[in-house]
Amino acid sequence: MDIASLLSIIGGIAMVIFGVLSSNSFDITAMQMYIDPASVVITFGGSICSTIGCFKLADGINGFKSISLPFKDKTYDPSQTIRTIIDMSNVGRKEGLLALEEAANGIEDEFLKKGIMLVVDGTDPELVRGILETDMVCLETRHKDVIKFWEKWGEMGPAWGMIGTLLGLIAMLNKLSDPSAIGPQMSVALVTTLYGSLIANWLCAPIAGKLSVNNDMEVVNRQITIEGLLSIQAGENPRVIEEKLKSFLSPSVREGVLENGGGGEE
Template identity: 35%
Template sequence: MDAAPAIGIGAGFAVVVTANVLEGGNPMSLLLMPPLLLVFGTTILVTIAGGTMKDAKTAGLSLKRAFTSDAADPEELLPQVVTLAEKARKEGLLALEQAARDVDDDFLRRGITMAVDGTDPEELREILESEVYTKRANDKQAAKFFADAGAYAPTIGIIGTVMGLVHVLENLSAPEELGHLIAAAFVATLWGVTSANVIFLPLGNRLKRLSELEVAHMEVAIEGIAAIQAGANARVVTQRLRSLIGSPGTAEAA
């Protein structure tokens, strides 16, 4: 599991709380239910309103992925693809039928299996690229959900502050309460800005980055499968994939 989002968001909140304490504030004064309910509840609801229920469900499922998924590394495919290419070149494509079952990567395994089954190279590439296109579109929508939430949250926080200030004006006859009421009013703006910049926008960027890495992983797999189908030798396969990954090294180093 990649700990980047947990570390970033957790440490971000820790810094905010620490700064509040160092300024002489009480962290509990920030945990007021009305502004928390307004900011988080309304932000999520209006973000749902900007899409479909399917989009909201996809975003909900992607939330777990954002915290628990490891970042895909396209270079991890190199040894597997090169081994398969060597075997296919020496023993023929049909020899990969058993070897494909031992491949850990689901996408690569499906592609190799279809190649072994005799799927036309162009048709196979079209099938796999369609899957990449669909994944990219779904991931883009999930990331957009959190990006939209990050855009709405600060404004909703301002709405909460305005509501609080209206309440302040209603109590001008009780000056001893004004300080507390004004402070409470600005808590909504604080949570609006904080939730946007510490939670929603980072999660949206995290999902976008995960998608980029996973798509790159799949594209490397597609090129590897195509090279294996074409009967390319392992050295050529390695060089081709390294050029896609952008990693240092040559075919001889592999």
């Protein structure tokens, strides 16, 4: 499980609860003032309906299903990918490209395995690049569609919070003849704005941000894979391939790429 995402969700709600309690002398009964079923329906229900209306139904459902993705500890390690490619390069230079088919059996990365099989089958390098880059672009498009869903919900949340507040203010103005009702009515009206802000800043923004980070990491990992496989197919020296692929990494990471495995040509 991704600890950062979990801490973000738990920490965010903890800060809100602390703010509520601290402003009410830590009276636990004060929490009731911030719970209003009608506001929940207006803010969450309205924003969800508007968000789904911006997408095809299937895309909206996929957007909701993606809520678990930020919490999955799915790591993309470019250093490990480079080490694997260097190992493949050594095998290819010593035993020929056909030997890569057997070496690929233990690889779990389906994208890398797909690329290796294209190379083993003697596919034209430009065609290999075209197939793999198309796969990568389509992957990124799917990811961005999901990210847009959360960004759109983040936009709709505060908007529907304001709509709920306006509805509450209208109800309050209709009861101006009763001064004792103004305070409670105003309080309920503002609760919807609070809910809208929570939707945007506590839920949607962190999820969209984490999905974007994961997308960027996976795209870089696939770019490394494509360049590495084409270099293997071209018969380049493993040390040259290593230096080429390390350019994708930050300087602080490059030196330790091959410390835990792999290596240049022996």
